[in-house]
Amino acid sequence: MAPTWVLVLLGHMVLYTSVSSKKVCGRPPITDGIDESALKRVFEVGEEVTLTCEMGYLPSTTTPRRISCTATGEWTSSDLACSPRMCPIPGPLQPLAMGRTEAPFKSVLNFSCDDGYIMQGANESRCLHDGTWSNPPPTCKAVNCPLPRPPADGRIVHDKPVTGTTTRYGQGWTYECNPPKAPSFERGSCSANGTVPEPPVCRDVSCPIPTGIPNGFITFAVMRQHGYKDKVRYACNENYVLQGEAEIQCTNTGNWTSKPVCRAPCKVGIKRGRIFYNAKKIWIEDLKPNRVLHGEPVVFYCKNKAEKCGYPVASTCNDGVLPLPECFEEPGKVEYNLRAKTLPSEIAMCAASPPATPSSTARPT
Incomplete structure (x- = not known):
């Protein structure tokens, strides 16, 4: 029986070898x-x-x-x-290419024009296999508008001289009416879509009797209604600072332009110490009167206790309020009267002021 098994096994081996690839x-x-x-x-x-x-x-x-x-x-x-293969980026476009002077094969440049300009040429260009671009860069031509029509009872004043029968995108003008009338709107311009506004209507306009301002007064005005472009001027009481335009004008809407504001002076809120004000060092009792104007800076002196030196910190008067720096410590009577040379304003100044923290810059007086 053994030879029979051998033959069978050999048969299997031949079969396996014949199908291998x-x-x-x-x-x-x-x-x-x-x-x-x-x-x-x-x-x-x-x-x-x-x-x-x-x-x-x-x-x-x-x-x-x-x-x-x-x-x-x-x-x-x-x-x-x-x-x-690389395509050279056209010279006019290189400032937009972040320093690159070439673009690889298959790159695409997309072009667009700013508002008010019309593209002349293709809006894209592709880098071809031979190192050239499929299209040259286009040009952007400014939109032209027809000249605007003046109002029926007025005229147009152009911002720039105009020649011909058109004006370019962005150029503007002012509408004026024959006095005392006012235009329903004052400004016009050539728009991005090539159109200009219809002219305004000239109409009678008046502004109400002007009112006063706190801590100030009207320098000269007849207390009556005022017409278009009439002006009124304001001033402040002594030691108050005018903020805003001193002169207001009656507008085409029948309203005045914004009135100015009178800002209050400040008192330096310390009893003892030395400050730097108006380009000189002053002991507080020598500041007579004790008053600084709105917007004026006052320098106080603080002490760096670790370095044993002084440093200046500025504060600014803001409409009656002069904040004291957080680091400022007002000296006591004995220290101020008997040991004045040890105050932060009198000792050696620090080489550099310590950095201020958000919570320790100034405190109200």
Whole structure:
């Protein structure tokens, strides 16, 4: 019985050997830019393939590179690399290219014009395989508008001299009416879509009797209603500072322009110490009267206890309020009268002031 089993086993071995297949190679590994149009999915052992760069790419070697399918089912190596051909970026566009002067094959430039300009040319350009662009950069031509019509009872004053029968996008003008009438709107311009506004209507306008301002007065005005473009002037009481335009004007809407505000002076809220004000050091009792005007700075002196030196900290009068720096410590009577030379304002100044913290810059007086 033993020989029978041997024959059976040999039969199986022959059958197995007859159905086994040879090694083959799949599509070779390729990098960007290598032409794969002629590559098959499967190659027999011993087959060769010549690798080339596809159109628009430059080879790293001057001679073609051939690779072979080996008995192990692997390909021989190749040192071919394909780099994209470059297109020079047009000079006028280089400031927008962040320092780049070239763009690789297949790059796309998209163009657009600002509002009020019409594009003449293609809105995109592609870098071609031969290193040129598919389209030149377009030009942006300013929109033109017809000249505006003046109001029926007035005229137009252009911001810039106008010649011909058109004006360009963005150029503006002012509408004026024959006195005492006012235009329903005063300004016009050539719009991005090439149109101009219809002229305004000239109409009678008056503003109410002007009112006073706190801590100030009207310098001269007849207390009556006022017409378009009439003006009234304000001033402040002594030691108050005028903030805003001193002169207001009656507008085409029948309202006055914004009135100014009179800002209050400040008192330096310390009893003992020395300050720097109006370009000189002053002991507080010598500040007579004790008053600084709105917007004026006052310098106080603080002490760096670790370094044993003084440093200046400025504060500004703001409409009656002069905040004291958080670091400022008002001296006691004995220290102020008997040891004045030890005060922060009198000792050596620090080489650098310590950095201020958000919570320790100033405190109200």
